[in-house]
Amino acid sequence: RAKHAGGNRYELADPEADARAITRHGLTTALPVALERGEFFIEYQPLVHLGDGSVRGAEALVRWLHPQHGVISPDRFIPLAEHTGLIVPLGRWVLEQSVRQARAWEAGAGADPAAGPLRVNVNLSPCQLTHPGLVSDTVEILERAGLAPGSLCLEVTESALIGADDDLLKPLRRLAEMGVDIALDDFGTGYSNLANLRRLPVSVLKLDRAFTQGMQHFPADPVDLKIIEGIVSLAHSLDLAVTVEGVETGAQADQLRELGCDTAQGWYYARPGPPDRLHELALADAT
Ligand code: C2E
Numbered sequence: 001r002a003k004h005a006g007g008n009r010y011e012l013a014d015p016e017a018d019a020r021a022i023t024r025h026g027l028t029t030a031l032p033v034a035l036e037r038g039e040f041f042i043e044y045q046p047l048v049h050l051g052d053g054s055v056r057g058a059e060a061l062v063r064w065l066h067p068q069h070g071v072i073s074p075d076r077f078i079p080l081a082e083h084t085g086l087i088v089p090l091g092r093w094v095l096e097q098s099v100r101q102a103r104a105w106e107a108g109a110g111a112d113p114a115a116g117p118l119r120v121n122v123n124l125s126p127c128q129l130t131h132p133g134l135v136s137d138t139v140e141i142l143e144r145a146g147l148a149p150g151s152l153c154l155e156v157t158e159s160a161l162i163g164a165d166d167d168l169l170k171p172l173r174r175l176a177e178m179g180v181d182i183a184l185d186d187f188g189t190g191y192s193n194l195a196n197l198r199r200l201p202v203s204v205l206k207l208d209r210a211f212t213q214g215m216q217h218f219p220a221d222p223v224d225l226k227i228i229e230g231i232v233s234l235a236h237s238l239d240l241a242v243t244v245e246g247v248e249t250g251a252q253a254d255q256l257r258e259l260g261c262d263t264a265q266g267w268y269y270a271r272p273g274p275p276d277r278l279h280e281l282a283l284a285d286a287t
Pocket residue numbers: 045060061062073074075078091094123124125155185186209245246247248265266267268272
């Protein structure tokens with residue numbers, strides 16, 4: 001095996017990886033056409049308030065309905081889109097669709113009025129962060145849809161912001177000043193200096209699924225629980241809300257609520273699905 005001979009050689013030594021490489025090439029060339037042909041679609045996964053179980057919004061998750069391969073997950077094509085630069089128009093498309101969707105949820109009576117309008121979370125790739133049009137595009141998209149900036153949350157991964165200098169943070173700061181929430185996604189998987197959090201214009205920490213996975217065993221490892229408790233207390237002392245990803249069981253939800261987490265997302269509540277379903281879920285818990 002040419003395992004140590006570098007990326008391409010290794011892939012040629014492994015038939016399965018070779019097949020993947022061919023597909024990867026095929027997918028990469030198909031990407032720009034896919035955007036033109038409207039092969040992308042968005043699923044929405046509810047974000048649930050742990051305190052009262054109400055649906056507060058949803059994360060927008062993009063999928064590619066490939067004419068030959070069927071539905072392709074973002075883990076497969078987002079890295080390709082980032083590599084080719086297509087992520088900028090694709091990301092803008094996701095943002096525009098999601099913002100319009102949030103406006104549609106708001107306009108349709110359905111959300112619990114006491115809980116406020118349903119909000120939408122949109123993932124931003126690092127390439128979008130450094131793209132000069134980010135702030136103006138976002139402002140324009142919000143204005144055109146008539147959505148308040150406070151109904152939008154942009155998710156940026158912790159790793160994208162590690163060691164970020166002021167130039168990189170500037171557009172996020174401007175968006176935060178306008179009222180857009182910024183969430184630090186996949187938190188706990190990078191190696192960010194916790195003290196550094198103060199410097200970032202974020203208002204939400206999204207604890208990575210790795211934390212909830214660690215809680216699958218019952219009773220959960222007390223050290224894992226202490227770590228979550230510590231992160232939650234630090235986050236709250238910095239005025240950050242804590243969302244947990246990957247909640248798959250009621251026991252996990254109970255434990256995370258006790259640990260002080262604010263919002264949860266995961267299969268226990270709902271898998272990602274079509275936008276109308278969010279309305280139904282929100283209605284169901286409002287009645
Ligand atoms: P993410 O932002 O961390 O999104 C959460 C992922 O966890 C989603 O995977 C979601 O379907 C999955 N998930 C949710 N609940 C559970 C659960 O209870 N158990 C398990 N095992 N998984 C759960 P998905 O949809 O495959 O997306 C993967 C990643 O692709 C996202 O991770 C995000 O980084 C990226 N992505 C998705 N849509 C976009 C987009 O529009 N733009 C960009 N830049 N990235 C996107």
